[in-house]
Amino acid sequence: MSDSQTVQDRLDRLRELEEFTENCKKQLNDIFETLGWSPHCKQEAMEQCPYDPGHRVPVRTMEKHKASCLLRKMGYSAEEQAEMYDPSVCYENSSVQSFTMDKSVQHQVILQARSAAPLMRMEGVFWQGQYSGQPVDVPQNHKRAVCDLTVADRLALYDHVVGVLSQQKEAASSCNDDLYVDLVSKLQRDDDQNEPKTHLELMAEMRDYKRRRQSYRAKNVHITKKSYTEVIREVINVHSEELARQWREDEAEESSTRSAHSSHRRRLDERRSASSESHQSHSRSHRSLERSHDGDSKKKKKKRDRDSRSPSEHHHDRKRKKKKKKEEREKEK
Numbered sequence: 001m002s003d004s005q006t007v008q009d010r011l012d013r014l015r016e017l018e019e020f021t022e023n024c025k026k027q028l029n030d031i032f033e034t035l036g037w038s039p040h041c042k043q044e045a046m047e048q049c050p051y052d053p054g055h056r057v058p059v060r061t062m063e064k065h066k067a068s069c070l071l072r073k074m075g076y077s078a079e080e081q082a083e084m085y086d087p088s089v090c091y092e093n094s095s096v097q098s099f100t101m102d103k104s105v106q107h108q109v110i111l112q113a114r115s116a117a118p119l120m121r122m123e124g125v126f127w128q129g130q131y132s133g134q135p136v137d138v139p140q141n142h143k144r145a146v147c148d149l150t151v152a153d154r155l156a157l158y159d160h161v162v163g164v165l166s167q168q169k170e171a172a173s174s175c176n177d178d179l180y181v182d183l184v185s186k187l188q189r190d191d192d193q194n195e196p197k198t199h200l201e202l203m204a205e206m207r208d209y210k211r212r213r214q215s216y217r218a219k220n221v222h223i224t225k226k227s228y229t230e231v232i233r234e235v236i237n238v239h240s241e242e243l244a245r246q247w248r249e250d251e252a253e254e255s256s257t258r259s260a261h262s263s264h265r266r267r268l269d270e271r272r273s274a275s276s277e278s279h280q281s282h283s284r285s286h287r288s289l290e291r292s293h294d295g296d297s298k299k300k301k302k303k304r305d306r307d308s309r310s311p312s313e314h315h316h317d318r319k320r321k322k323k324k325k326k327e328e329r330e331k332e333k
Helices: 002-035 059-074 078-083 087-091 103-116 142-148 151-175 199-219 228-308 311-332
Strands: 046-048 056-058
Touching (some): 046 059, 056 059, 059 078
Antiparallel strands (some): 046 056
């Protein structure tokens, strides 16, 4: 009896478990249908992190995980990582050159600068004691650059980066020198020659074609790129300038006519003054002649009167004058 009872109990428990699992599956299926998911999903491929063997991450997020894991291993906190930004996004569609430096290159550059520096302290020059002797990780922010590298180290790294980028720029310019070759003599061929054009000639023609198109488009910018208000404003400015020019011409004509009238009046006044002066001089001469005639006639008359008088009358006249003078003297006393 005990064995049969235990078997029955086990069967009941198994039946309950089956019912429970069926109920759970039904609930999961309902959830999948509600969310639109599929219960048969493929598991993503996982990879092991090269910096921490205990990390296994999906393949699609491995690069992001390696960057954060490397920074965490170098001692950067989560706050410092949040403040870091990748500047490569800003230079994707630009011609700005970039340079990536690793730990070995950084240490080699510092050692070269240290070997070229003087042994003793000198004014105005970095000496060997101011350079780092041990290799350090490449700083990822300004705080680490100031703390881990000395001033001499930072200057040596700056000079190295500037030199490398200048060499790259010169190499790129030398590679493009063939585009600026004067190919006019090569392009001036006779029509009889049917030689195929070289690659450089085709590139030069395409360059000239693009330049012509750009210049043609640039000529229409002042019309196609302006609004209605700007066009009307320019029309008003043109009319205003034209009216101002006409007004200045009218003013110049009026001033010229005024100057002509004033010169004509001046000549008339000069003529009138000359005629009046001549008339006055004539009248003055006539008056002087008349006065001279009158004076001569009076002198002649006096002379005739003197001649007509007798000597006794002359004597009496002199006595009379002397007597008058004597009386005047006595009165004054």
